[in-house]
Amino acid sequence: MGVQGMTTADHSTGAALCDLDDNELLDQLQRSAFHYFQNNFNPANGLIADTTRVGAPASIAVAGFALAAYPIAVERGWMTRAEAVARTLAALRFFWSAPQRADGNAVGYKGFYYHFLDMQTGSRVWQSELSPVDTAFLIAGILTMSAYCTLDSPDEIEVRELADSIYRRVDWRWMQNGQSTVWQGWKPESGYLHYGWEGYSEAMLLYVVGMASPTFPLSMDSYNFWTSTYQWENLYGYDFLYAGPLFIHQYSHAWLDLRTIQDRFMRDRRSDYFENSRRAVLIQRQYAQRNPHEFEGYGENCWALSATEGPGRKTQRVRGQMRRFFGYVARGVPYGPDDGTLSPPSILGSIPFAPEMVLAAIRHLCRQYPSVADGCGIRNGFNPTLVEGDSQYWVSPTYLGLDQGIILLMVENHRSQLVWKLMRQSPYIQSGLHHAGFKGGWL
Numbered sequence: 001m002g003v004q005g006m007t008t009a010d011h012s013t014g015a016a017l018c019d020l021d022d023n024e025l026l027d028q029l030q031r032s033a034f035h036y037f038q039n040n041f042n043p044a045n046g047l048i049a050d051t052t053r054v055g056a057p058a059s060i061a062v063a064g065f066a067l068a069a070y071p072i073a074v075e076r077g078w079m080t081r082a083e084a085v086a087r088t089l090a091a092l093r094f095f096w097s098a099p100q101r102a103d104g105n106a107v108g109y110k111g112f113y114y115h116f117l118d119m120q121t122g123s124r125v126w127q128s129e130l131s132p133v134d135t136a137f138l139i140a141g142i143l144t145m146s147a148y149c150t151l152d153s154p155d156e157i158e159v160r161e162l163a164d165s166i167y168r169r170v171d172w173r174w175m176q177n178g179q180s181t182v183w184q185g186w187k188p189e190s191g192y193l194h195y196g197w198e199g200y201s202e203a204m205l206l207y208v209v210g211m212a213s214p215t216f217p218l219s220m221d222s223y224n225f226w227t228s229t230y231q232w233e234n235l236y237g238y239d240f241l242y243a244g245p246l247f248i249h250q251y252s253h254a255w256l257d258l259r260t261i262q263d264r265f266m267r268d269r270r271s272d273y274f275e276n277s278r279r280a281v282l283i284q285r286q287y288a289q290r291n292p293h294e295f296e297g298y299g300e301n302c303w304a305l306s307a308t309e310g311p312g313r314k315t316q317r318v319r320g321q322m323r324r325f326f327g328y329v330a331r332g333v334p335y336g337p338d339d340g341t342l343s344p345p346s347i348l349g350s351i352p353f354a355p356e357m358v359l360a361a362i363r364h365l366c367r368q369y370p371s372v373a374d375g376c377g378i379r380n381g382f383n384p385t386l387v388e389g390d391s392q393y394w395v396s397p398t399y400l401g402l403d404q405g406i407i408l409l410m411v412e413n414h415r416s417q418l419v420w421k422l423m424r425q426s427p428y429i430q431s432g433l434h435h436a437g438f439k440g441g442w443l
Helices: 014-019 022-039 060-076 081-097 132-148 154-169 204-211 222-227 264-268 273-290 344-348 355-368 401-415 418-424 427-435
Strands: 232-235 238-241 314-318 321-325
Touching: 014 022, 014 355, 022 060, 022 355, 022 401, 060 081, 060 132, 060 401, 060 418, 081 132, 081 154, 132 154, 132 204, 132 418, 204 222, 204 427, 222 264, 238 273, 273 355, 344 355, 344 401, 401 418, 418 427
Parallel strands: none
Antiparallel strands: 232 238, 314 321
């Protein structure tokens, strides 16, 4: 069977979303996001396309988000439990049985997986790297579904057994290559990449999952070495742990309930990572209000610089001023890059931290920029400064699986805390957080 293509869902779109109350609005946005995983899916191997571009490969991180989305879909009534388990088994059987070899024709090596895989064959594409962080997102999704599958049926028992086997096979220590922190990847053609996971980033999930391994864990000092590379700053009057792109302040939170628990770094600063992400939202909004480069649209309810598609690398005169635009880059606050392109999915991904601000911003976007949201989900990016053809503003033509995943998981954590609750039950997650020095709160 082939990949099921993206179809337009019969949902409220654009400006019509503004007529819904908050609960109905979030229902519609989540359901549209889930349609991505329903439709961009290969039932033969459980893989999910990275984007809606024709011929797009699968992303192992997107597969992780999809696996974490299935319990949400069951609880919301969008799919049956049997359907969720069947999709999960397709993915887990593939990831467990697919070739693991030290050559470019395999699916992975040392328990890690290549970042991008062919949707049909599952083989490595684009000479992509063995990716420890994307493998960590995949493992997190696998552990989410494992925690959800508590029945003694043969299928749910198999989910739990495969999940444990896949996780135990990953040789996290090998990805350190004798260093203090984790390398960002490895290629059979050239070996380890020339840079490591240093500085605050979405790699928190990688360190927590990697340190908890009962077979090949990261060294116990790796997390403290990682936090020693952090950059603590004061921006616009807020003390916070710096990372410019907004997605960094969200992705680990999709799985880890970091409210009121603290590692040594945050204890020393009398804060926690959840509060830090709330401050990141405030800083993003403050930056948009100040609008130092005078882009169109920026303001109190129009913000969110993150990793997103853009209009493409070009310089163009807009309203009498030469503007430089970019393609897909990690835009950030306040040091850039910034070309006027904003990330609507990153707004929704912030909803647990600042729900009132997020809902106000989403309603503003639906009113002012209705083509940002439609029945297929939320677009990856838009740029109110750049006018193209008959359009009033540039809008990304594609949808990204990571975007739909962060929307779905973070909105659900805001509404029911389902993913957080499942992961709090995981002994591996508890162990990883303890190894990283987290204390307090639910721990």
